[in-house]
Amino acid sequence: MNLKLRPGTPDDALACGTICYQAFKHISEAHNFPPDFPSPEVAVGLLTWMLAHPKFYSVVAEIDGRVVGSNFLDERNVIAGLGPITVDPATQNRAVGRQLMEAAHERARTRNFTGVRLIQAGFHTRSLSLYAKLGYDVREHLACMQGEPLNLSVEGHAVRPATQADVESCNRVCQYVHGHDREGELRDAITKGSATVVEYDGRITGYATIIGFFGHAVGESSEDVKALIGAAKEFAGPGFLLPTRSGELFRWCLANGLRIKQPMTLMTKGLYNEPAGAFLPSILY
Numbered sequence: 001m002n003l004k005l006r007p008g009t010p011d012d013a014l015a016c017g018t019i020c021y022q023a024f025k026h027i028s029e030a031h032n033f034p035p036d037f038p039s040p041e042v043a044v045g046l047l048t049w050m051l052a053h054p055k056f057y058s059v060v061a062e063i064d065g066r067v068v069g070s071n072f073l074d075e076r077n078v079i080a081g082l083g084p085i086t087v088d089p090a091t092q093n094r095a096v097g098r099q100l101m102e103a104a105h106e107r108a109r110t111r112n113f114t115g116v117r118l119i120q121a122g123f124h125t126r127s128l129s130l131y132a133k134l135g136y137d138v139r140e141h142l143a144c145m146q147g148e149p150l151n152l153s154v155e156g157h158a159v160r161p162a163t164q165a166d167v168e169s170c171n172r173v174c175q176y177v178h179g180h181d182r183e184g185e186l187r188d189a190i191t192k193g194s195a196t197v198v199e200y201d202g203r204i205t206g207y208a209t210i211i212g213f214f215g216h217a218v219g220e221s222s223e224d225v226k227a228l229i230g231a232a233k234e235f236a237g238p239g240f241l242l243p244t245r246s247g248e249l250f251r252w253c254l255a256n257g258l259r260i261k262q263p264m265t266l267m268t269k270g271l272y273n274e275p276a277g278a279f280l281p282s283i284l285y
Helices: 010-030 040-052 096-110 125-133 164-178 183-192 222-231 247-255
Strands: 003-007 056-063 066-074 080-082 115-121 137-146 157-161 196-200 203-208 217-219 240-243 259-270 278-280
Touching (some): 003 096, 010 040, 010 066, 080 096, 096 115, 096 125, 125 137, 157 222, 164 196, 164 203, 164 217, 196 222, 222 278, 240 278
Parallel strands (some): 080 115
Antiparallel strands (some): 056 066, 066 080, 137 240, 217 278
């Protein structure tokens, strides 16, 4: 096997996106779960954006000149987010995934990231085992939640679109919850117009880049995150990710008609701060 790893380019979007769709579809259907991506075009669109973004590192695997997989490292923040990592289903059991992981870890080391995070499908025991062997610890069991928009408000908590002027206040909340900010993601979301903030007692107490698969949210309390969820126009992608140990928030979502689409797992390698307040992680961590 003549395996070659190289940096990804925007020209790889079609090949890598198609493999990404096929790989997740293959894994999900094997466990009787719906695929993360509804079509190849959606996966290609996501990877087109990531391959063109200056703050995403990409590595592509080729065998005899044919693209067989890819991996990504989100470098927008002080803690790196790993994935999606996908390998052509026809090229399984050839250690391609492990080498793609090792390439991302080497990148994280050379860029001096203090920690790396990823989220894996909770039903996929094979990837859970691989990540554990590579030094990742399980931190949170997650439920991917989906349903109709709630159109609910929480008394005293006002939700509005976020602006660039809100970044400092949002960073303060994220620092409180996670011990570090996620300013790179937040600024991207504000630019796209998807970010929201929640205000309580005259100050910002939480924010969301988007309530959905590729967005994260933080709040000083569960009420802040409830307000952000309640105001969301949709739950983008397969749904938003909720730590199931947040029992009161979890029950609130269920009581309001939201349902679990699939179990997922937040895993970390390196620095990890036990969260305070309430949060919803992104699939990119």
